[in-house]
Amino acid sequence: MSFNSVPFWGFCVLVVSLYHLTPSRFRWLCLLAASYVFYGTFDVRILGVLAGLTVFVYGVSRAMHGASGTSRRLLLLADVGVPLLALVVFKYLSLFWQAVCALGHVLAGSRPADAFNILVPIGISFYVFKLLSYAIDVYQRKIPAESHVGHFALYVSYFPQILAGPIERAGDFLPQIKKPVSFHPAAIVAGVNLIAWGLFKKMVVADRLALYVDEAFRSPSYKSLHLVFGAYFYYVQIYCDFSGYSDISTGLSRMLGLSPPVNFNYPYLSRSVSEFWTRWHITLSTWLRDYLFLPVTYAVMRRITANRWLGIRAEVWGYSIGTLVTMALGGLWHGAGWTFLAWGALHGIYQIVSHVTLRSRRLFCRAIRLNAAPRLHRAIKVAATVNLVALAWVLFRATSFENAWTYLKYLQLKLPSVGMANLVFDLAIVAVFFGLEYVQRNRARLSALDRVPIEVKAVGCALFVMVLITFSVDANNPFIYFRF
Amino acid sequence: MTKRSGGVRYVRAAVVFVVALVVFDRLFFVALQRTYRAVDDNPQLQQKLEALRDKPSYQWLILGTSRTFEAIHPAPIARDLGVKAFKEASKGKGLRYHYEFYHLYKRLVGTPRLVIFGLDHFMFGMESEAQLMRRFGGSGPSAPPATALWPPLLMVANKPANERAVVRILERLQATAVAAMGDFDPDNNVDDMESYEGNPVSKVTDRAQPARFGTVAYARSPGIEGEYFTRLVQEWNDDGVVVVFVYPPDYIATQRTNVEHDQFIAHVRQLVHGCAKCVVLDYSDPVRFPLATPAYFWDGGYGNPNSHLSKMGVEQWNRVFLPDLKRIAAGFGVAATRR
Numbered sequence: 079m080s081f082n083s084v085p086f087w088g089f090c091v092l093v094v095s096l097y098h099l100t101p102s103r104f105r106w107l108c109l110l111a112a113s114y115v116f117y118g119t120f121d122v123r124i125l126g127v128l129a130g131l132t133v134f135v136y137g138v139s140r141a142m143h144g145a146s147g148t149s150r151r152l153l154l155l156a157d158v159g160v161p162l163l164a165l166v167v168f169k170y171l172s173l174f175w176q177a178v179c180a181l182g183h184v185l186a187g188s189r190p191a192d193a194f195n196i197l198v199p200i201g202i203s204f205y206v207f208k209l210l211s212y213a214i215d216v217y218q219r220k221i222p223a224e225s226h227v228g229h230f231a232l233y234v235s236y237f238p239q240i241l242a243g244p245i246e247r248a249g250d251f252l253p254q255i256k257k258p259v260s261f262h263p264a265a266i267v268a269g270v271n272l273i274a275w276g277l278f279k280k281m282v283v284a285d286r287l288a289l290y291v292d293e294a295f296r297s298p299s300y301k302s303l304h305l306v307f308g309a310y311f312y313y314v315q316i317y318c319d320f321s322g323y324s325d326i327s328t329g330l331s332r333m334l335g336l337s338p339p340v341n342f343n344y345p346y347l348s349r350s351v352s353e354f355w356t357r358w359h360i361t362l363s364t365w366l367r368d369y370l371f372l373p374v375t376y377a378v379m380r381r382i383t384a385n386r387w388l389g390i391r392a393e394v395w396g397y398s399i400g401t402l403v404t405m406a407l408g409g410l411w412h413g414a415g416w417t418f419l420a421w422g423a424l425h426g427i428y429q430i431v432s433h434v435t436l437r438s439r440r441l442f443c444r445a446i447r448l449n450a451a452p453r454l455h456r457a458i459k460v461a462a463t464v465n466l467v468a469l470a471w472v473l474f475r476a477t478s479f480e481n482a483w484t485y486l487k488y489l490q491l492k493l494p495s496v497g498m499a500n501l502v503f504d505l506a507i508v509a510v511f512f513g514l515e516y517v518q519r520n521r522a523r524l525s526a527l528d529r530v531p532i533e534v535k536a537v538g539c540a541l542f543v544m545v546l547i548t549f550s551v552d553a554n555n556p557f558i559y560f561r562f
Numbered sequence: 563m564t565k566r567s568g569g570v571r572y573v574r575a576a577v578v579f580v581v582a583l584v585v586f587d588r589l590f591f592v593a594l595q596r597t598y599r600a601v602d603d604n605p606q607l608q609q610k611l612e613a614l615r616d617k618p619s620y621q622w623l624i625l626g627t628s629r630t631f632e633a634i635h636p637a638p639i640a641r642d643l644g645v646k647a648f649k650e651a652s653k654g655k656g657l658r659y660h661y662e663f664y665h666l667y668k669r670l671v672g673t674p675r676l677v678i679f680g681l682d683h684f685m686f687g688m689e690s691e692a693q694l695m696r697r698f699g700g701s702g703p704s705a706p707p708a709t710a711l712w713p714p715l716l717m718v719a720n721k722p723a724n725e726r727a728v729v730r731i732l733e734r735l736q737a738t739a740v741a742a743m744g745d746f747d748p749d750n751n752v753d754d755m756e757s758y759e760g761n762p763v764s765k766v767t768d769r770a771q772p773a774r775f776g777t778v779a780y781a782r783s784p785g786i787e788g789e790y791f792t793r794l795v796q797e798w799n800d801d802g803v804v805v806v807f808v809y810p811p812d813y814i815a816t817q818r819t820n821v822e823h824d825q826f827i828a829h830v831r832q833l834v835h836g837c838a839k840c841v842v843l844d845y846s847d848p849v850r851f852p853l854a855t856p857a858y859f860w861d862g863g864y865g866n867p868n869s870h871l872s873k874m875g876v877e878q879w880n881r882v883f884l885p886d887l888k889r890i891a892a893g894f895g896v897a898a899t900r901r
Contacts, residue, residue: 499735540586
């Protein structure tokens, strides 16, 4: 049941109605049952993995809560190790096995291995990260261990978030489901608005651009200018696909009276790659920052006792190693493939280069008086970041390094004689999308919109729905991030 | 505002929403249908059909789908066999379209002496695009009237057809843009049709056969428009036209994807059995053509049922096909002679 399918919307209407009709103290049960039914529709067998990990982490965390010293550390090791092991086994074992066999093939001439045909539980990367953050937060005594197994199971399996996030922290989610929620039509309207916007992003923009992008990547050796637009369009496609999903997920949560975290904040307006990661998939970025980057950085800095090592400041060592490890592993988190690892590492390199050249770049900007034109300065920074990120997306989208290299090799500005109508049409869709995003972003300034009578708003909504129906692609494309 | 008046406002807004949605649905539907009809009344098509009147020296006729469009070209036939052939082949043109086109051709040009009919694995399961059929004075796509109350949302009820309409509009805009740029348009421009000799690019990459891939059996006759095939064969027989049914080479991976190829050819032979001047030639056979050479094909692959020859493939294939064609034409007495 994908988020952009008709059965899913029937399911949602049923769940939201039942949820608001159920007495407050049993609502968690309604949502938990809905979440397990929803997850089970993909494959009943994956329910076992979800339930098993949930019960294990719940039990160990409860034990850890009352423990101290070495036993507490051992319990943390188990609490983190078992979900991580499950993630590695289900998602990465095949990749590692192929790499080992390929090495064996090169060194000893053994037979190269085929990929394992293993069942990968959908959304495992997301709920394992939820479990890990919960276990670490309990260990660090940021939150108490949850005593209600049902509430904890709902936190892990909550159906609007289980497939592709946001990766909400237990400290934010659990208090919300314990509070009684009253029914507000305004919350339902706000939720529906957000869902409609998410569907527009997914079905009209992302799916439409996917037709163009897929064709560009399928055989890049003859596409000329289409490859340039293919790279930019993929940036817009993946943004609309993933943020569209997040909007639908948030809209559903609002209808249920919950307030999930913001996951996207106009990432294409970032002035640096570092800023991009504070605006893109924010819940993953903050997770990686808190549970990977900071521990690795501090560990490196603790090991370098002097101020400088090899002429470089300890702080720079810490930042660089922390960033590279975090981004490379963050890249691998996105998919079991070496191109994902390289994509993450490239983002790490961008940030390290940006960090070490910060002073010289500032001096240069001052020398050419760019500081005197802040808008131009900002536009240059935004354009540079968009191009760097779009270039990296080529690696992310490519099926192999060879595919990425061919794509980049054939990038050129030659005007093609075929596909121009599609290009113009897609450009028009992108322009409309950014226009609507502008309106969304500047809603506070466009206060006249709030004074529009509700009946006129209803007409506007009807027009929007009709545009959605007319221009959505007639294909049930899965969300890109469901793979992760 | 009281709770009650707030509720009434929401109900009123909901009613306005529903009414506006239905109104917009009808407006969008009518606009799409009109645009769809308008874009197909393009000057290139008119020009092409007019050219039939202006250039009556065509003696042969080539019909088929996109496979034929990429494989069989008037230029090498004119060069090697000394005969002018008119080609009417591209995607969306099924058996019914060819039946209607043959009638139009007879009316404007006269009965051809020889027809080369390109066979397609899916030709019996293919429906001629309704919009293309309007060229023959038909009623066009049978869209429901916009005034009908049911279905409530025509744009939803006709979503696949609407999507095709959007694609078709884009294709036509593309063709118009290409024509405006003075670019090559062999599908609509007669001079370009006469000089086109194939697609110079190959996007086929040589890949090992995967352990599993999707296969497709041929569409059985009569299928969707098979009755028009029977009618055409009958009419050609009655008109005394020599008909060469040709299956152009498929890339080896596509040939393995489109299973039951031999049964399909046998089936066609059986259908044309009673036609005195009909010949069936099958070149999708590794013995007759090097099907495993990627450069000879524009596309194709394991699990991909579509395969078209590249220009290099056409040149290679013509070394076999044109002598066969010459021999058949000479055998039936329809070789190059000016009328």
